[in-house]
């Protein structure tokens with residue numbers, strides 16, 4: 101899909117996110133023909149660099165993090181030609197006039213705040229004071245969007261002083277993942293699933309985002325956040341919303357976000373018996389959590405599992421189990437919709453319990469499986485067996501799947517196109533904090549100590565018990 105020429109200014113243009121994701125992503129989009137002639141990508145930060153030096157940094161970032169494109173349509177040199185650098189100071193006056201002079205009229209104008217939230221206000225204010233914004237220019241902000249409800253409200257208020265809501269793009273990169281969008285296509289593009297998508301037919305839903313990495317070099321940030329703030333408040337809640345929401349009347353930003361907001365507002369407070377927090381211990385492959393964050397007494401969780409309920413007509417009585425953690429057995433993310441047993445087994449008790457499960461895999465090997473019960477082949481009588489109808493996107497779609505833009509690429513292009521559907525609205529973020537804040541306060545006042553778990557496992561034993569108590573089982577992390 102073509103895009104109009106644009107000027108994209110990346111504040112924090114020499115930072116980690118810019119080098120790992122934003123710049124290599126833009127290069128891939130350039131190769132796909134989506135950084136048209138007349139576009140400029142302008143890195144901006146405090147370092148003293150000229151265009152040539154910045155281009156060198158960009159080329160190195162692409163070499164390191166760029167991935168390979170099978171049908172490269174343009175050379176790196178041509179891409180680098182669109183890259184510029186202007187030094188600026190978020191807290192001072194330096195560089196802003198130069199930046200202003202670089203921007204052109206008549207093209208889409210976007211500012212990516214790839215910096216800590218403490219600088220959002222300064223940047224927004226200077227963009228205005230120095231006349232860089234237009235009524236149509238866009239601003240992109242990264243998570244963490246605040247630390248709790250109060251700070252998120254303050255950030256929203258700061259941005260609102262200078263930008264309208266339709267200009268603000270709050271990134272949650274999970275919404276840019278191919279499978280996450282596919283979830284909406286599966287739900288609302290098929291007749292097959294939606295009639296069964298409710299508490300009458302669904303026994304429970306499991307959302308798992310498991311990682312093998314520890315907190316490594318991010319200990320300073322992570323220890324102030326923990327899995328709840330770092331992953332649940334945003335990524336997992338967004339997945340939950342897409343699984344649970346009512347069909348929007350159309351696929352339009354506010355229609356979709358209105359429905360997601362209703363889900364968040366219908367989430368019940370979680371009983372503390374239904375929350376399990378964990379911290380990874382040490383093993384041969386690395387230090388334990390407390391050594392990683394250099395606080396031997398840290399009570400921050402690197403793992404969380406919880407059972408939630410959505411109080412509305414569709415979902416009353418269906419539990420949603422969510423878990424996420426670091427240093428687990430495998431890097432795997434999936435959403436599993438576990439359907440109820442057939443109401444009566446004509447094959448007798450010996451046939452065992454068989455259930456349809458629709459599993460949507462986000463990573464690795466994006467795709468979907470639907471477990472269907474069939475007869476075990478052979479002469480052994482009517483014995484039942486569950487087999488997966490397995491669809492891997494890579495197999496089903498061939499090279500097109502490989503060239504699908506990654507989450508950041510897609511989201512940046514949506515900013516340029518002016519499509520906010522896959523971005524969080526201010527009220528959504530606030531509602532999510534309003535749900536997580538009391539849970540966090542709850543374990544803080546109880547002085548809850550996270551359970552240590554062995555790295556390379558599925559997390560603390562208590563998380564398994566959370567399901568076992570209900571006569572259910574987590575799906576294997578593999």
Ligand code: BG6
Pocket residue numbers: 243311330331
């Ligand atoms: C980030 C979190 O938002 O998402 C990280 O801050 C986490 O802690 C990452 O590792 C996971 O993203 P992905 O795309 O690798 O699943």
